[in-house]
Amino acid sequence: MNLIPTNGRNEIHESTGEIMNEIKIGRFQFFTLLFLFELGSAVLFGMGKDVKQDAWIPALIGTLGGCLIYTVYTMLHNLYPDLPITSYSKKILGKYIGSAVGFAYIVYFIYLATRVLRDFDEMLVISQYHNTSLLTIGLYMIATIMYVMFKGFEVFSRVSLILFLVHTATITVIFALEIADNLIIPVNLLPVLEKGWIPIFKSVFPASLTVPFGELIVVTMFFRFVNGQSSIRNIGFMAIILSGLYLTFRSLINIAIIGPDVRFRSTFPIISEVGLINIANFIQRMDSFVIAVLVILGFVKVYIFYYCALSGASDLFKLKKPEKLIFPFGFIIIIFSVFIAPNFNFHMKIGFNIVPLYLHIPFQIGIPLLLLAVALIKIKRSRLRQQDC
Amino acid sequence: MCSEKKLELLTNFLREAGSLAQFFKSRKGKQGSQTDSASNSKDKQDDVQTFTFNLETNIQLIKDTLGNPPDINVRKIEIDKEQNYTIAVIRMDGMSDKMEINSSVIEPLTKLTFEQLRKQLENPNSSNTLSKLISVNKLSCYTEVNKVVHSLLQGNAAILVNHSQEIYMAATRMLKVRSITEPTSQTVIRGPKDSFTEDLRTNTSLIRARITNKDLKLEMVNKGEVTHTDIELMYIKGIADESILSEVRRRLEKIKVDGILESSYVEEFIQDSRFSLFPTILSTERPDVVVSNLLEGRFAIFVYGTPYVLIGPAAFIQFFQSAEDYYQNQYMGTFIRILRFIAFFIALYAPGLYVAIMTHHHGLIPTTLLVSLAGQREGVPFPIIIEGLVMEIVFEVLREAGIRMPRAVGQTVSIVGALILGQAAVEAGFVSASTVIVVSLTAIANFTMPFFNVAIAARLLRFFILLLGSFIGLYGIMLGTFMILAHLCSIRSFGIPYFEPIAPFRLNEQKDVFVRLPIPYHFSRPSPANPEQKKRAGRKQNEK
Numbered sequence: 001m002n003l004i005p006t007n008g009r010n011e012i013h014e015s016t017g018e019i020m021n022e023i024k025i026g027r028f029q030f031f032t033l034l035f036l037f038e039l040g041s042a043v044l045f046g047m048g049k050d051v052k053q054d055a056w057i058p059a060l061i062g063t064l065g066g067c068l069i070y071t072v073y074t075m076l077h078n079l080y081p082d083l084p085i086t087s088y089s090k091k092i093l094g095k096y097i098g099s100a101v102g103f104a105y106i107v108y109f110i111y112l113a114t115r116v117l118r119d120f121d122e123m124l125v126i127s128q129y130h131n132t133s134l135l136t137i138g139l140y141m142i143a144t145i146m147y148v149m150f151k152g153f154e155v156f157s158r159v160s161l162i163l164f165l166v167h168t169a170t171i172t173v174i175f176a177l178e179i180a181d182n183l184i185i186p187v188n189l190l191p192v193l194e195k196g197w198i199p200i201f202k203s204v205f206p207a208s209l210t211v212p213f214g215e216l217i218v219v220t221m222f223f224r225f226v227n228g229q230s231s232i233r234n235i236g237f238m239a240i241i242l243s244g245l246y247l248t249f250r251s252l253i254n255i256a257i258i259g260p261d262v263r264f265r266s267t268f269p270i271i272s273e274v275g276l277i278n279i280a281n282f283i284q285r286m287d288s289f290v291i292a293v294l295v296i297l298g299f300v301k302v303y304i305f306y307y308c309a310l311s312g313a314s315d316l317f318k319l320k321k322p323e324k325l326i327f328p329f330g331f332i333i334i335i336f337s338v339f340i341a342p343n344f345n346f347h348m349k350i351g352f353n354i355v356p357l358y359l360h361i362p363f364q365i366g367i368p369l370l371l372l373a374v375a376l377i378k379i380k381r382s383r384l385r386q387q388d389c
Numbered sequence: 390m391c392s393e394k395k396l397e398l399l400t401n402f403l404r405e406a407g408s409l410a411q412f413f414k415s416r417k418g419k420q421g422s423q424t425d426s427a428s429n430s431k432d433k434q435d436d437v438q439t440f441t442f443n444l445e446t447n448i449q450l451i452k453d454t455l456g457n458p459p460d461i462n463v464r465k466i467e468i469d470k471e472q473n474y475t476i477a478v479i480r481m482d483g484m485s486d487k488m489e490i491n492s493s494v495i496e497p498l499t500k501l502t503f504e505q506l507r508k509q510l511e512n513p514n515s516s517n518t519l520s521k522l523i524s525v526n527k528l529s530c531y532t533e534v535n536k537v538v539h540s541l542l543q544g545n546a547a548i549l550v551n552h553s554q555e556i557y558m559a560a561t562r563m564l565k566v567r568s569i570t571e572p573t574s575q576t577v578i579r580g581p582k583d584s585f586t587e588d589l590r591t592n593t594s595l596i597r598a599r600i601t602n603k604d605l606k607l608e609m610v611n612k613g614e615v616t617h618t619d620i621e622l623m624y625i626k627g628i629a630d631e632s633i634l635s636e637v638r639r640r641l642e643k644i645k646v647d648g649i650l651e652s653s654y655v656e657e658f659i660q661d662s663r664f665s666l667f668p669t670i671l672s673t674e675r676p677d678v679v680v681s682n683l684l685e686g687r688f689a690i691f692v693y694g695t696p697y698v699l700i701g702p703a704a705f706i707q708f709f710q711s712a713e714d715y716y717q718n719q720y721m722g723t724f725i726r727i728l729r730f731i732a733f734f735i736a737l738y739a740p741g742l743y744v745a746i747m748t749h750h751h752g753l754i755p756t757t758l759l760v761s762l763a764g765q766r767e768g769v770p771f772p773i774i775i776e777g778l779v780m781e782i783v784f785e786v787l788r789e790a791g792i793r794m795p796r797a798v799g800q801t802v803s804i805v806g807a808l809i810l811g812q813a814a815v816e817a818g819f820v821s822a823s824t825v826i827v828v829s830l831t832a833i834a835n836f837t838m839p840f841f842n843v844a845i846a847a848r849l850l851r852f853f854i855l856l857l858g859s860f861i862g863l864y865g866i867m868l869g870t871f872m873i874l875a876h877l878c879s880i881r882s883f884g885i886p887y888f889e890p891i892a893p894f895r896l897n898e899q900k901d902v903f904v905r906l907p908i909p910y911h912f913s914r915p916s917p918a919n920p921e922q923k924k925r926a927g928r929k930q931n932e933k
Contacts, residue, residue, distance in 0.1 A: 124864055128749070128750070128862065129861070132861070137861070140861055140864065140868055143868075144869075148875040151876070155875050155878045158893060159871065161891075282755045285752040288863055291864070292866075295864055
């Protein structure tokens with residue numbers, strides 16, 4: 001799939017070592033994509049709110065689980081290095097079942113794009129734009145994403161690199177301000193493991209494991225674009241571990257600043273946290289800046305889901321011009337992001353109780369494991385047959 | 390009287406009708422393929438039209454071809470009256486060097502004897518007396534009318550001899566050119582003070598003088614169907630990437646236009662993205678900038694008639710690198726470069742952020758400042774976006790007026806602009822003082838760009854950001870930024886990603902992006918250079 005307008009510039013491009021017709025994303029770009037993708041909604045809503053002051057432990061355990069899930073994806077990818085999941089599902093499960101699975105993945109990606117867009121729309125409406133409709137906020141976002149979508153995935157990965165630098169710089173400044181303002185109260189983190197391990201495991205599975213780590217299922221759609229296929233696994237691990245550590249750190253700081261009870265009740269803990277910063281009555285109300293940074297995360301995450309749905313559809317239906325699907329898919333995403341739930345509470349209820357169990361677990365863990373098992377058995381069988389011959 | 394007028398009208402009408410009919414005929418003729426090919430073959434005959442053996446006919450031929458203009462100058466020298474041996478020297482007045490023609494062409498020709506001339510004419514294989522006598526640095530010989538006329542129009546002198554078909558052209562071109570002056574738009578405090586002129590040869594000589602190396606190559610193409618403008622491509626063989634050069638040659642070859650008045654004509658033909666706001670080709674009037682870019686493996690394009698030389702492939706970051714960064718101390722270079730990025734940010738975002746914060750995010754402003762801002766806006770009848778837009782447009786008008794206005798009335802702009810539009814408008818309560826401050830800050834920031842054309846992008850995109858900020862605040866500005874970034878990341882300059890050392894990230898090129906390391910640490914050439922010649926002559930090599 002190629003979403004880049006070439007304008008007859010292919011020939012010159014070879015001189016710079018990159019080939020224009022194929023999407024190639026560098027290793028660092030791949031890392032920044034994964035990193036920003038992982039932070040997405042997890043930073044917005046805060047992980048493991050239900051375990052109060054121990055919220056950082058599920059994040060840490062989730063990281064390990066994420067590495068395991070990621071290993072499954074890379075193993076599948078190594079079996080079919082040039083194909084996305086919608087294609088190799090056909091090879092593994094046969095034409096009809098495989099196509100059905102591929103189609104289900106497309107719908108799943110669209111649904112997730114819709115959900116993430118709604119999450120960030122709600123965040124903006126609740127925290128800043130009280131009198132603006134969800135549709136307006138969403139339209140601005142989807143219009144931007146469509147523009148970048150027409151530019152292609154390669155361009156997006158370069159943008160993500162710059163956004164990663166901007167994000168890191170902002171987060172560092174905000175952390176420095178929090179230290180300078182003496183907001184961090186480590187006592188808030190005690191007592192550790194107040195109610196034992198059981199609530200923590202309940203929090204890890206399915207919530208913390210699936211969002212954000214299991215959502216890495218999307219990488220199966222663009223693994224093949226990465227320049228330097230051999231290092232995919234290591235870069236992925238690095239991104240997962242670093243983002244996991246960052247989420248752990250974020251939870252720790254968050255709890256230490258606003259306390260477990262406020263955090264439990266707060267809709268967007270990070271905004272509550274940053275809103276406390278007040279240095280010399282001059283640097284205050286940093287939440288607007290944090291919202292701007294959160295928009296980066298939302299943009300990256302919606303883009304990736306949207307792109308994966310698009311790329312899956314063009315792959316499944318063998319489309320020659322996938323650009324034609326950008327508008328219909330964008331329309332679907334923006335309309336459903338408004339009608340998906342009547343209000344924010346209902347949206348959250350679906351998001352925390354139903355989606356992880358009935359959607360995330362089958363799509364992120366169940367189907368990939370099944371695919372891997374069938375593929376391995378098939379390979380073993382064909383090898384046995386070869387030996388027989 | 391009346392009948393006379395009628396007759397005149399009638400004849401006029403008939404004449405017009407006739408010309409109309411002729412016009413239609415010619416149209417038809419152009420449509421019909423047969424006549425077309427016939428006219429084509431006639432054109433071809435014109436192309437190879439040669440001179441006769443008669444001097445007077447030849448002079449008349451040249452005069453007719455040029456339409457007998459007043460600036461043609463014919464000097465005849467009679468060698469022998471009986472045999473009718475005459476020599477004529479033809480030149481275009483104002484294009485050629487009078488003194489040189491007098492001393493090196495006409496004076497020796499007057500000393501020519503009949504015997505010498507006859508000997509040469511009768512026996513073409515004998516030694517060429519004419520070329521011995523005429524002491525100009527280049528003498529060529531043509532028999533085709535077109536070539537002679539073209540050469541004549543370039544300022545060369547034609548030497549015609551009776552009984553001979555061959556026309557000698559003596560290189561005597563000399564135009565009145567502006568002398569080398571200080572650069573007007575790209576000035577520095579420390580550094581070379583010369584700049585390019587309108588004359589192409591002067592410009593290339595400025596570079597040749599700085600790079601005395603056999604690998605400095607110069608290639609010429611002649612473009613413009615009507616103007617026949619000289620365009621020259623310069624590069625250093627070995628350092629420049631051969632595939633980029635062949636692409637440039639291909640694009641230069643593809644130019645089809647009536648005339649080329651400035652290098653921007655060439656730029657618009659050869660750049661990658663024609664509809665981008667951001668310039669993808671650098672244009673400079675400083676020879677030292679051209680030299681440094683040639684050394685980085687880039688190419689330069691000289692166009693006759695303009696002091697602005699094109700450089701490509703250009704990266705976004707280059708538009709922030711002034712020549713002065715390298716001539717001052719590295720700390721100052723780094724500081725000023727970062728300052729320039731901040732200024733670009735201000736030029737692009739300041740009005741948008743101001744309007745966004747004042748409209749949507751009051752909470753971001755510290756209370757005391759908010760109170761003072763609100764106090765200023767008390768009594769201002771317009772919404773802040775209208776105020777911002779109007780002030781921005783007023784400023785653009787003032788700026789344009791400042792450039793176009795005759796020098797003699799130059800003072801008026803500053804008086805009208807500063808006093809009436811600024812102070813009086815604030816005092817009258819039409820605009821708030823803070824808006825005026827933000828707009829003027831933006832304007833000043835826009836002038837810090839070392840290359841004028843990148844400031845244009847900021848100037849225009851500012852309105853886009855301003856509207857987004859007014860509609861939906863910081864969120865909108867953020868999304869606008871994503872769009873601009875995506876655009877910057879998507880365009881290329883001769884195949885090199887425009888945003889290169891940042892995204893895609895190149896660690897070894899960061900020495901000259903935000904930070905300017907001392908020159909001895911610039912070991913490698915940036916990515917437009919020939920991939921096999923990445924290493925510069927650097928400290929590491931010297932130590933070995």
